[in-house]
Structure formats: C-alpha cells, structure tokens
Amino acid sequence: MKPAPVNFHDLTREALRLQVVRWGFSPVHAARLWAYVYLEGLERWADMPELPVRFRAKAEGELAFPRLPVATETHSADGFTRKYLLALADDRRIETVLMRYTGRVTACISSQAGCAMGCVFCATGQMGFARHLAAGEIVAQALHVDRVLRQASCNLVGYKGPGPTSRGERLRNIVLMGMGEPLHNYDAVMTATEILCDSAGLSLGTKQVTLSTVGVVPGILRLADEGRPIHLAVSLHGATQAERAALVPVAKKWPLDELMDACRYYIAKQQRRIFYEWTLIEGKNDSADNAHAVGRLLQGQNAQVNLIPLNPTAGYGGAPTGQDAARRFQQILREYRLPSTIRQRRGIDIAAGCGQLATLPP
Template sequence: MNVVDEGAGLEGLAFDDLAAALRADGVSTAHTLPLFRWLQTGKPAEFLGPLERWIAARGGVKTDLEPVSETGSADGTTRKFLLALPDGQQIESVLMGFPGRFTACLSTQVGCAMGCVFCATGQMGFRRHLSAAEIVAQARLVAAILERDHGEKLRNIVMMGMGEPLHNFDATMAALGNITDTRGLNIGAARVAISTVGHVPGILKLARHPKRYSLAVSLHGATDEERGALIPINKRWPLAELMEACREYSAIKRQRVFIAWTLIGGVNDSTEQAHRLAELLRGMDVHVNLIPLNPTEGYDGREPEWGNVVAFQRILQDAGLPSTVRQRRGIDVDAGCGQLATRRD
C-alpha cells in the first residue's frame, strides 16, 4: 500500500493519510501528530531522528521553498516573496498587514491558463499546477516570517496569488485542509478566501465541499461582450451560467459571495455599467469589492478617475448592494491584485 504521492511532499498529506502511510510501513502511528505538526509549521521536532530514514524513503522531505528575493513596500506592511520551486520554476507570495491582522496571499499555479488581459500572471501563460505540498510550504514560510518579525500568528489566507485555484481544485483543497487543520497552522476556514475568475465546475464542486471557505468571483463585466473582452474564459462559461453557479453556491452554503470588479478607466467604470452590474446582481447575496486597476507591463489600461469610483459605488449602494473600495497594498513593488508574475527564462 502506498498512499503517498511520491515526490509531492509529505506535507501535502492529510493527517489521516499520513497515519495510514506510517501504518503501511510498520511505523507506529504515535508519530503522526508530531510529524504532521512539524511538516505543517516547520517548528523543530526532536523526535525526527528515528523517522529520517522513513521520510527519505518516502521521498517526502519537507518542500522548503527557496526565497530568491524579498521586497518590502513603501506602505511598510506589505512584503512580496519570490520563491524557487524544486524544479526551478518560481512563484510569488505576499504578506499583507492590516489593522489588527495579517493576511497571506498564496499562489496555486505557476502562471495561469485563464488569460485575463489585465493580469500579469495571465500574461505569463500556464506552466504547471502547484502540488498541495508546495501550497502548504508557502503558508508555512510566511507564517514563520510573520512570527519571527512581528510575534504574530498568521490567521488569514487568500488564494488570490498566481493561478486559478479552482483549476487546480484537488491540490488546493488538500492544501487548505491541512492549513485549516487544528493540529497544523490552525487557520479557521472562515478566514480563508478562494478567488476565481469564473471556473463554473470548480464553483459547483466548492459548493459541495465540507469546508466553508469564502468565495470571491472576479466579474469585471456585466454583459458577455464586455466581460469576454477582459476574461477569455467567459466564452466557455458565460455570465448566465456563472451567475447560476453563484446562486447555487449561496443556496447550498448559505453564505455570501464576494464579487471582485476591477475598475478600468474608460473600459468598465461608467455609470451605465454600474447600473448593469446592479441589475445582474439583483436579489443575490453578494458584496462587491471595487478594485482600481493596478498597472502591469502587458496591459495599457489606465486607472479610473476617483470621481468615477465614487459614482460607481454609490449606484451599487443605492441598489442595495454592499460594496467596498479595496485597499491598495504593495502597488509600488508589483504585489497588488493582478500584478504577481515571474519572468520566463
């Protein structure tokens, strides 16, 4: 019996699967809890000596990501990490500080297949999925840095880094299962947000997943024509199908869906488009996050004028739709929403 995905890293295994792996090789399952805790948090464990041969035989030595660079934002609360994966590929993760809390923004893929025109990751194209272990390793690294430098525990996760989390559904769910396990990093499921550009099959699977993670859907257009010009996969999963999936998610989970709308000057920031969005979302349990466009090298769109942002939000609020203008973090170091990317060699 071999329940381990060889080479993927033991930290990608759920607690019960780790116990099964030990049992299958005749190793006492009494080691499961301290081994799992070490794999998930990276904190020293004296017991490892007897298990070193077993860990090596399983190809499951911790997936420690090698920091290539770390860049701090002028806001003093945002830090971006460029991390090398075991195969030489690279990803970016971000630690963001807000009043009373810190949030880690994690990646789920190297690049992205969704091709959103204003997103630096989408401009890279798709290279590969991350394993559950590689996703866990980001959280472990950021949590350790936060505790070392600020004496704080990581309590919030957003799956809004590089990649489409629901395109890499199984690895993302496996990683989050471990990240939210009380025996590991112990981050509450309610403090985890998963962002999607509208991967309808993934939304429907997430609706039936036992954990109650928050769902954030990137919309950016209230008609198929407008949205399709920004988000190519709208042609595969058009707005009517996406909205129905969001309604089904809310009905099953009995929780609100967060709608992300990147405001692009002269493209989707008009009062007419705000009214169309309000009509599209009528009767739905949603909260709209308005995000002024962050610049990327591959897209020549411009930020909206502030007056347009205020007018857009007022129309939504008058229609009974709660909305927030997203705080902009790390823009000066390309750590903001839609700015994460790595260079192709």
C-alpha cells in the same frame, strides 16, 4: 533505485497517519510529527526528541520538508507589504505576498505557475500557463510567511531557538489570489486548504481562507456540492456577456448567464455570501451605466462587491478609476442594496497588487 522521499507538505494529517500505520508504527507518532512541523515550525529530525529513534530513522528516509528558496524579496514603501519570488524544484518561479493589516497578517499565495485564463489586464494571464502547483508547493508558501512572522516574533523577545513565541504576529488569513486560477487546479488547492486549516496545525480556519476564481463554472458547482466552507470570490469585471468576454476570455467558454446560475446555486447550496470582484478601469467599466448594470445583475443575491481600481501592468494600457468615480459607482450599488468595498491599494510600487504578479520563465 530508491524512490525520492515524499514531500511532507503534500500530506493531509489523515494521509500521514495512514502512512505511519503502514510503516508499522503508532498513529501517536504521526500526531506528534504533525505538531512538531505545523505547530512548532520545526523541520529537523534532531529537533524532534519525543519521536522514537527507530521511527525517526524510518521517517527520515521516507519524508522530506522542502522549502521554496527565496530568489528575491521586495519590500513596499507602504511599510506593510512584502513580495517573495520563490523558486520551485524545476527552476520555475512563483510569487507570494505578505500583507499586514490592523490585527492580522494575510498571505496571498499562488496555485499555478502562470495562468491559462488570459485576463487581458492581469500580468499572470499575460504570461500564459506553465504548470499546476502541487499541494505541498501551495502549503509551502504559507509556511514561508509563517516562518517570517515567527522569526520576527523571536527577534522581538530575544529568543534564538526554534518554535513559536508568545508575542508578535501570526499568519491569520490566506487569499488564493496569487498567480493562477485555483479552480483550474482544484484537487491540489483543496488538499492544501485542508492542511492549512487543520485544527491540529496552522489552524487558520475556513473563515480565514478566500479563493478567487475568474469564473470556472464546474469548479464553483463542485465547491458547492462538496460543502467546502471557504469564502468564494468571483472576478466579474463586466455585467454583459460581450463586455465581460472582452476582458476575461474564459467567459466565451463559460458565458455570463451560466456563471450567474452557478453562483446562485452556490449561494443556495452553501447558504453563504459570494464576493464579486470588479476591476475598475477608467472609461471602460466604471460609468454610472456600468454600475446600474451590476446592480441589476446581482440584485437579490447574497453578495458583496469588491471594487478594485486597476493596477498597472506592462501588457495592458488601461488606467485605474479615480476615487471620486469609484465612490459614485459604490453609491449606485447601494441603491440596489448591494454592499461594497473599495480595495485598499497595497504594494503597487513593487507590483504586488491584484493582477500584478508575474515572473519571467527560467
């Protein structure tokens, strides 16, 4: 039986070049194929006339361009957010979010179906873990958002053919903050990041990619040692071991002291800032004492704190901190020379906010 075609989106540009050379063809054809797919948004061999017929015949039997079908598309009343429930080949589901901001479009993409980390206020964590996503399944989410934007651009100028246009929005940022723990699926996530940031493809640039982790210490250390220049965001949520472990069970495996050592190592090795995420839960971790504890914990680090008022989920009964209390928390952080932002709430009405992504198993 002939093996199934390889998912094109699993391949880095170098892996594709090597494959094409193994077939006995020029690497020039690999470069042109890569540009057709990632620069021009094409997926049909008939739309790639510059590739020789003999090469296309070989590649068509060896490579596939599988899309993730849209099971459900939901638009937020805020007018800036769309959520896509995407179907995987094994009939599991993942969620991807398109978010518009002034001057940029961001895709929030998933790295796993479900999550093994079990954060108590997170809908994905409440689901449990199903499986890792392959690199191509991660890339396909970004490509889906890119296609949506390309189509909107084409409609804007009345263009009906394939490929990019000169007007309209393009995908600018990727946040690996969707379903799953990216550092739990390290190799696939890094391969996907390499593909998405390739200068000959979507060319997002590592400055446009942010990876959010709940604190997987070995992954943070590996990220530092490998010199991966993407932005790192660490979900903190508690400034003592006991408080953090109550919200983030994985803190029992990687205690707060060990996590802080890893973060300081990352900052020193990479010479770059870490973003700490703090979900503000009314009456739980939003007091002045909590803010001072965060300040003492992070003082002196090259760090920024992203304050995120809790988003509601069915499995957790906490309430979000109000704006006045959030600003007081932020003011205390300034006393420790810690910059901070209060996360702009987007897509809450369609459960597209941080911690809200979830699907029912098939």
